[in-house]
Amino acid sequence: MRPADWAVLLASLVGIVGYGLYKGRGSDTTSKYLLAGRTMPWYAMALSIMATQASAITFISTTGQAYADGMRFVQMYLGLPLAMIIIAAWIAPRFHESGVYTAYEYLERRFDTRVRALVSLIFLIQRGLAVGVALSAPALVLTVIMGWPANVTSLVMGVIVVGYTVAGGIATVTWTDFVQMLIMTAGLLAALICAIWMSPVSLGEAMNVAGAAGRLNPAVWTVDWNNSYNILSGLIGGLFLSLAYFGCDQSQVQRYLTGKSIAQAKLSLLFNAIAKIPMQFTILFTGAMVFVFFTFTQPPVTFDSSAAKRIERSEGYAQAKSEYDAAWQARRSAATRLPEAAAEFKSAQERLDTARARAAGLAGVKAGADTNYIFLSFVTHYMPVGIVGLIMAAIFAAAMSTISAEVNSLATVSVVDVYKRYVRKDREDRHYLRAARWATAFWGAYAVVTAQYAANLGSLIEVVNKVGSLFYGGLIGVFVLAFFVPRATARGALWGVLVGEAAIFYMWLRTDIFYLWFNAIGCLVVVAAGYAVSLSNRKPQPR
Amino acid sequence: MSDEKPPLGSWRRVYAAIILYLILLIALFTAFTARWNQ
Numbered sequence: 001m002r003p004a005d006w007a008v009l010l011a012s013l014v015g016i017v018g019y020g021l022y023k024g025r026g027s028d029t030t031s032k033y034l035l036a037g038r039t040m041p042w043y044a045m046a047l048s049i050m051a052t053q054a055s056a057i058t059f060i061s062t063t064g065q066a067y068a069d070g071m072r073f074v075q076m077y078l079g080l081p082l083a084m085i086i087i088a089a090w091i092a093p094r095f096h097e098s099g100v101y102t103a104y105e106y107l108e109r110r111f112d113t114r115v116r117a118l119v120s121l122i123f124l125i126q127r128g129l130a131v132g133v134a135l136s137a138p139a140l141v142l143t144v145i146m147g148w149p150a151n152v153t154s155l156v157m158g159v160i161v162v163g164y165t166v167a168g169g170i171a172t173v174t175w176t177d178f179v180q181m182l183i184m185t186a187g188l189l190a191a192l193i194c195a196i197w198m199s200p201v202s203l204g205e206a207m208n209v210a211g212a213a214g215r216l217n218p219a220v221w222t223v224d225w226n227n228s229y230n231i232l233s234g235l236i237g238g239l240f241l242s243l244a245y246f247g248c249d250q251s252q253v254q255r256y257l258t259g260k261s262i263a264q265a266k267l268s269l270l271f272n273a274i275a276k277i278p279m280q281f282t283i284l285f286t287g288a289m290v291f292v293f294f295t296f297t298q299p300p301v302t303f304d305s306s307a308a309k310r311i312e313r314s315e316g317y318a319q320a321k322s323e324y325d326a327a328w329q330a331r332r333s334a335a336t337r338l339p340e341a342a343a344e345f346k347s348a349q350e351r352l353d354t355a356r357a358r359a360a361g362l363a364g365v366k367a368g369a370d371t372n373y374i375f376l377s378f379v380t381h382y383m384p385v386g387i388v389g390l391i392m393a394a395i396f397a398a399a400m401s402t403i404s405a406e407v408n409s410l411a412t413v414s415v416v417d418v419y420k421r422y423v424r425k426d427r428e429d430r431h432y433l434r435a436a437r438w439a440t441a442f443w444g445a446y447a448v449v450t451a452q453y454a455a456n457l458g459s460l461i462e463v464v465n466k467v468g469s470l471f472y473g474g475l476i477g478v479f480v481l482a483f484f485v486p487r488a489t490a491r492g493a494l495w496g497v498l499v500g501e502a503a504i505f506y507m508w509l510r511t512d513i514f515y516l517w518f519n520a521i522g523c524l525v526v527v528a529a530g531y532a533v534s535l536s537n538r539k540p541q542p543r
Numbered sequence: 544m545s546d547e548k549p550p551l552g553s554w555r556r557v558y559a560a561i562i563l564y565l566i567l568l569i570a571l572f573t574a575f576t577a578r579w580n581q
Contacts, residue, residue, distance in 0.1 A: 070580075074572070081565045085558045219572035231569065263547035266554065273561050277568055342581055492559035 001146070001380070001388055008389030012183055013396065017164050020176030020528025024168025028431045033169035034101055034412050040174055040258040045268035048405070049246070049255045052273065054184060056399035057372070059283070063191075064303075067294075070215040074280050075229045076516065079238025081245075084273035087247045088266040095253065096262045101416045103253040110482040111490035113421070118497060119478055120417040123250055124410065131406045131443065138399045139451065144305055145376040154451040162444025165404045166437055170258055173404045180397035187394025188282060190387050191379065195289035198382060199296060206292040207332035208338040212345045213295075213527025215288040216234045218281065225263035228263055228514070229450055237516030244472035244519055246272075248479045251409040283488035290378050295335050297382070298328050301359045303373035314362035324359055327352040366489055368464070407447060411439035470508055473522015474501045479528045480523060489534040496530025 001009070067075050093401040099104045104123065108116035139153035164172050199206050210216050220230040223239040246252045246269070259265035301324055302308050311317060331348035357367035379391050415436045424431070474497045481488040481496060488496075504522040507513050513521070551557050 041578065078565070078569065081561050089554065089558065100557060207579050214580060216579040217576050219575070219576040261547055263549060266549070270557060270561060339581070409548050488569065 001384050001392065004385045005389030005392065008386055009393045009396070012390075013160065013391035016176050016179050016183070016397065016400070017160060020164050020172040021168050022177035024164075024170075024172025027169040027171055028433070030101075030170065030415075030429055030436060033433055033436055034416070035254070036169070036171040036174060036216050036258040038258060039260050040264070041260065042173075042264040042267035042271065042276070042541050044174050044178050045256050045259055045265065046271035046275075047181040048174040049252060049268060049272050050279070051177035051184065051398070051401035052255060053245070053276075054067050054136055054181075054252060054279075054398050056395045057134075057141070059184065059188075059395055059398045060138065060141055060375055061372045062280070062283045063290060063375035064373070066215060066284040066369050067291045067374045068368055068493060069218040071281070071284040071288060072217045072220050072229045074218045074277065074284050074423060075220065075231055075234030076238050076241075078231065078234035078279050079236065079240070080242040081273035082235070082239050082271045083242030083246060086243060088269045089436070090201075091247045092237040092256055092265045093262050094404070094483065095257060096265060097363055101257070102250050102413055103248055104250070104413065104417050107478065107482060107493075108443035111488075111493045115478065115490055115493045115497075116417060116421075118494065119215040119475065120413050121472060122471050122497075122501075123413055124418075127249075127251060127406055127410050128443075128446070131410065131447040132453070134399065134406060136451035138395060141372050141376060141397075143382055144373055151452050155448060157396065158403070158444060158448035158451060161400045161403045162407065162441065162448070165407050165444065166440045169436070169440075170254065170408055170448075171211075173408050174255065174258060176404065177401045180401040183390075183397045184394045185279075187391045187397075188279075188286065190280060190390055191375075191383075192286040192289065194377070194387060194466040195286055195293055199289065199292050201284050201292070201296070205338070206289060209335050209345075210288040210293045210294050212335075212338050212342050213291065213349055215291050218284070224514075229516075233514065233516050236520055237514075240476060240523055241472060241516060245474040246524075248472075248475040251405045252412050254409050254412060255405070280281050280431035287375065290375060293378065293382070296332060298325070298379075301356055302365060302367075302370045303377040304365075304379075305369040306371075307360070307363065307365045307370065310363035311359055311365060316362055317359065320355065320359035320362060324352070324355040327355045351498075403447060407440055407443045410443040411436055412440045470504050470518065471501070472519045473504045474526055475517060477523040477526020477530065480527050481534075485527065485531060485534070487534055488530055489537045491537055492530040492532075492534030495533040496526040496528075499529035500526030 014166065027036075029037070031037050062073065069157065094102065095106060098106055098109060100109075104116050104120045104122075107119055135154045137150075139150040139152070142148050142153050143150040164176060194272060195205065196203055198208055201209070207216065218226070223232050255450055256265040256268050301311055302310055327348060331352050333401065334345035334348050338345060353367070360367045360369075376395075379388055383391065403462070415432060419435055420432055423437075476496050477500045478493050481493050501521050503525040504518050507518055507521065508515075549557055551560060
């Protein structure tokens with residue numbers, strides 16, 4: 001990064017923190033600190049919801065995914081608009097009308113304290129596992145690309161986020177999210193424009209190249225139950241995933257609980273129903289255009305520079321590299337004669353993939369394991385000065401917006417659902433405000449410390465992410481029982497969650513079912529088991 | 544509080560518009576894939 005890039009990055013960070021602290025001043029009650037006094041307008045909540053979901057690693061790796069695999073990942077978001085309609089119509093109004101601070105507080109009113117405790121615990125485990133990874137993942141990538149020490153990067157990022165989150169509470173988190181989302185959008189559009197502009201061919205020709213390589217595939221109608229993204233898995237699996245994440249996960253629920261009215265909360269959700277898919281499409285299309293760029297500018301054997309060094313030292317590298325170079329030249333030549341030379345292009349692409357895998361295999365490196373490094377490698381090596389700083393600011397913004405929401409929601413559940421409920425009841429508001437600040441600091445420190453370990457255990461990141469996704473079926477199931485099954489009892493809900501989670505873990509450990517289906521199947525098991533147990537109760541509880 | 548007027552006159556119309564928008568997006572994605580992806 002050159003001085004101008006550093007200036008853009010630092011100015012963005014200072015601006016984000018300063019603006020957030022200014023907007024969050026006066027958070028001197030728990031209602032203001034945890035729910036911004038329920039005064040937020042729809043547009044602030046809308047961008048906060050969007051920024052919370054867009055993490056740095058999503059920003060970095062989604063572009064790489066389109067480069068390597070095409071745009072089919074966008075279908076994962078097809079169920080999101082439907083989920084937003086369901087949440088806006090039925091879930092958000094109930095949360096607002098009941099005046100709760102957390103989604104899990106609602107479960108005690110509907111069922112009993114055991115159900116609230118169990119679901120709060122599930123949330124704390126799931127988000128607690130995720131928050132350190134959310135902090136360490138971008139730091140790991142920046143280490144390889146920029147040479148920055150991972151521990152220092154995650155520490156700096158963590159201290160900034162925890163600082164403003166502790167100081168201003170959710171008002172600061174929401175308004176910093178708002179600015180962060182604007183920076184992310186600017187960075188994304190700048191990256192897309194640069195990727196198109198820097199290719200030596202017209203946009204139409206670039207589309208021909210990306211299409212010939214199978215990278216322009218946002219709609220796949222073939223159904224595959226065990227793998228891959230298609231229209232059906234996107235609509236159904238994506239619906240349940242989005243219902244769980246936006247409807248039951250406190251890190252999102254807390255965003256729209258801050259709304260000054262139910263209508264404003266609904267608008268913030270419905271804005272995401274409209275804007276999220278085009279945003280993901282743009283990110284993926286940027287990745288496809290980066291693929292076109294590297295069709296005419298030779299890419300390295302692997303974008304992971306530490307792996308590249310090992311490969312270069314391997315025996316047989318010279319031979320593998322010469323095959324790789326020849327395959328790339330053949331693909332480049334065919335690319336200039338598309339669409340007539342489509343068959344030749346595909347054949348050259350296959351040769352290139354084989355040569356790449358062979359070269360990577362010399363050092364025991366898995367071909368395609370460098371997806372997370374592609375976009376940042378493109379940005380830092382080829383983008384104009386100033387734009388690099390803007391995109392780095394966008395990546396920092398994406399990381400910080402996710403982490404601040406997670407820390408903020410973990411602290412809220414810790415204080416409202418655990419501390420206030422079981423440890424210190426009936427104390428004055430100032431006591432709980434202090435507890436909320438301490439809890440925020442605790443979860444922030446926890447995130448920074450676990451990020452240090454996660455940085456040394458990079459291969460565990462994928463495992464931890466998958467483990468996190470194992471709990472959503474249980475969460476959505478218990479809320480379906482709460483909202484839509486009048487006869488559901490506390491005992492039924494409790495057993496439903498336990499049986500549902502057992503079913504999800506069984507699917508994970510003993511079957512090849514694609515993880516997107518876990519949410520839908522898990523939810524159905526929770527509802528079926530919960531309903532059956534509820535019916536066996538002699539005295540249904542009143543709603 | 545909750546009686547703020549929704550866009551398009553009612554929430555039902557907003558929800559219906561979003562469903563139509565989703566159908567349109569899927570149709571556009573399908574046409575995009577058919578046109579460009581070979």
